[in-house]
Structures are given as C-alpha cells and as structure tokens.
Amino acid sequence: MPGKVPTSWPDLINMDVYEAVQIIRTERPDLRVVRVLPPNEQPSPPEEGMVRVIIYNDNNHRVVAPAPYIG
Template sequence: MPGPVPESWPDLIGMELNAAVQIISRERPDVRIARVLPPGEAPSPPPQDQVRVIIYNDVGPVPDTWMVVPPAPYIG
C-alpha cells in the first residue's frame, strides 16, 4: 500500500535544485514543476487544470549551481 502523497518537501531545503526536481518528480509524477522562483517572489496564479510545485531557489556555493531555499517546495 502506498504511503501518504506529499504536498510539500521541507527536507529538500539546502539541496541542489536539479536533484530536488528529480525527487519531487519521482514522488509526484502527477504534478508539473512549473515555477522555480528567486527568494521573495510571489508565484502567479496557476492555470485551472494544472497541479504544480513551487520551488524557491538561490545561487549555490559552487559556481553555476542553484539551491532550494525556504519556503519548502509545495503544491500551489
């Protein structure tokens, strides 16, 4: 029997963005990674027929990397 379906991913904060996207896509293949935003930016309203994940990110410690930052990725 499958476990609960995640709607947020607080454990991904601090993870490299591409790795986080792969985890979310594996855990929730029914959602679209639709919005990757810089810190503090508000997401636009989603289309009515779309379930998407909002992921905030910022520049990582290694050049040309992006890290997931708070708030945790969430369905929205």
C-alpha cells in the first residue's frame, strides 16, 4: 500500500522557496502549478480542474506561514 500523499508541507516553513518547490515537486510530481505569493496576499481562484500548491514567502525567498498547501 502506498504512503500518504502530502497535501501540505509544514516542515518547509523557514526554508528557501526554491528548495521548497523542489521538495514539493519531488514528493508530488503530479502537481504542475506552484504559486509563490507575498504574505497576506489571497490566491486567485484556480482554473477549473487545476490542482496547485500555494506557498507564501517573506520577500526574502523564505517560506512563511501558513505552510505550503494544495488549494
């Protein structure tokens, strides 16, 4: 039986954004869209059928809370 498929990545908080994206793409190669946003910016609604990961950064290329998540 395969392991649990991750839908969020709390361990990536404080990590370099580029490294975080690589980890997510390794763990979830089925995801094609990764949105990196500044703190407090709301993501736009996804296109129909799109599965994407939202990552917030501190404008210094570090991942900040909330943890990266599918949404």
